[in-house]
Amino acid sequence: MGALALILKNPGDLVPLVKVKMMADKAKKLPKEPNLAFCYDMLNKVSRSFAIVIQQLPHELQDAVCIFYLVLRALDTVEDDMSIPEDVKCPELEAFWKKIFDPEYTYPCGEKHYKVLMDEYPKVTAVFLGLKKEYRDVIADITKRMGAGMSSFIKREVESLKDWDEYCHYVAGLVGIGLSNLWAGSMLEDKRFAEMEDLSNSMGLFLQKTNIIRDYLEDIVEEPAPRMFWPKCVWSKYGDSLDVFKEPENREAAVHCMNHLITIALEHGVDSLEYMTRLKNVEVFRFCAIPQVMAIATLAECYGNGKVFEGVVKIRRGLSARILLTTLDKFDVAKAFKDFGAVIARKVKEESDPSAKATLKNLAKIEKRCDEIFASDTAGFSKKFDDELPVTIRMFIWCITAGYVAHSFHLGNVRETLGLAPASTGNAILDNLEKFASVLCCLAATIFLITGQMF
Numbered sequence: 393m394g395a396l397a398l399i400l401k402n403p404g405d406l407v408p409l410v411k412v413k414m415m416a417d418k419a420k421k422l423p424k425e426p427n428l429a430f431c432y433d434m435l436n437k438v439s440r441s442f443a444i445v446i447q448q449l450p451h452e453l454q455d456a457v458c459i460f461y462l463v464l465r466a467l468d469t470v471e472d473d474m475s476i477p478e479d480v481k482c483p484e485l486e487a488f489w490k491k492i493f494d495p496e497y498t499y500p501c502g503e504k505h506y507k508v509l510m511d512e513y514p515k516v517t518a519v520f521l522g523l524k525k526e527y528r529d530v531i532a533d534i535t536k537r538m539g540a541g542m543s544s545f546i547k548r549e550v551e552s553l554k555d556w557d558e559y560c561h562y563v564a565g566l567v568g569i570g571l572s573n574l575w576a577g578s579m580l581e582d583k584r585f586a587e588m589e590d591l592s593n594s595m596g597l598f599l600q601k602t603n604i605i606r607d608y609l610e611d612i613v614e615e616p617a618p619r620m621f622w623p624k625c626v627w628s629k630y631g632d633s634l635d636v637f638k639e640p641e642n643r644e645a646a647v648h649c650m651n652h653l654i655t656i657a658l659e660h661g662v663d664s665l666e667y668m669t670r671l672k673n674v675e676v677f678r679f680c681a682i683p684q685v686m687a688i689a690t691l692a693e694c695y696g697n698g699k700v701f702e703g704v705v706k707i708r709r710g711l712s713a714r715i716l717l718t719t720l721d722k723f724d725v726a727k728a729f730k731d732f733g734a735v736i737a738r739k740v741k742e743e744s745d746p747s748a749k750a751t752l753k754n755l756a757k758i759e760k761r762c763d764e765i766f767a768s769d770t771a772g773f774s775k776k777f778d779d780e781l782p783v784t785i786r787m788f789i790w791c792i793t794a795g796y797v798a799h800s801f802h803l804g805n806v807r808e809t810l811g812l813a814p815a816s817t818g819n820a821i822l823d824n825l826e827k828f829a830s831v832l833c834c835l836a837a838t839i840f841l842i843t844g845q846m847f
Contacts, residue, residue: 404710415447430516434505460567467488476501553623563600565596601657605700609701666761688729692732
């Protein structure tokens, strides 16, 4: 569906899309320092969405998180390059944490932007070495643990759910743990965040399992033959191999398998909510919360959706933009989790889906935690959800005020078209007052349209 058709179908997406476009343009404005400019430019190229989300962070943390992301992207590039022999790749992964201190280190691997990242890696190293020691220590520790974990899975398949959790821990859970350590080290969050490894890990697992589920087709058709991370103990219940799920005749079994995995991913929902209720810094909160809401929105889009086995399934850009702009506090997150959970619940087919009962059970746990968050609202913040008018009504109000401006300024023969008398009263003062009033009304309506809030 074209962009115009999507906007006509979802008119409420228009303003958020424009605002996010402005944020994306802002993210492309690079620092003057050459090495730092390279890092932020590369961040925009390898992950536009992350480049936007990182803007939510306090300035104190932006460079550290940017470098943390690029270091782990470089490590991931080594892991993903199927042309590197295993006996070469494993030692490289295990030693990568030492290489990030080497100002001359490069490694020829990857494609497109990732190849540039690896070829120009000394620029990342230069910025890394300029970070505070506590930030360097966190990045090096997580890189060491992740590299060792990735190496251990090079010659292993994901057989059991324990394997799945372990692999996701290495590639994503450790990211959550590292970020929590950065929050604690910055003093912008409680030092106890450094001790919250279980919750931090669960945040990462929620995101990684969502990505693994969504990217089935993209991964399985990759050349050379890719490594797959759907756990065998689950997919073997629905087919003889992972390949068979992309065949149309196996669509029902494929969807049941995917729903089973989504059900498992939803087990992390309560931990995700718990972690976010403990964050105090608004900017850090938004940085953490936006990807989590995107994840449950993606699971809602994928659940029961056979198109996952035919192409790339993503939430629409307008919805993504709205999530980015409206995820402001724990009540926004609770509402989003509850709403997207309800979307999944409506899709559950209890009579035919083998994992239906478990799905509904996990959704009920998430809904209960959301209700507890709403119940903790003593200041009435969650009432904002009851007050906001739909965007279609706000657009209608704006159109009326725009028409008033056109009438006051004699634009387009508006009054004549409507069969009304000429606009001029014959009194210049009154005419100017009317013009002034129409502009004020239109300005107020514009603010109301964009924010949903009056003065």
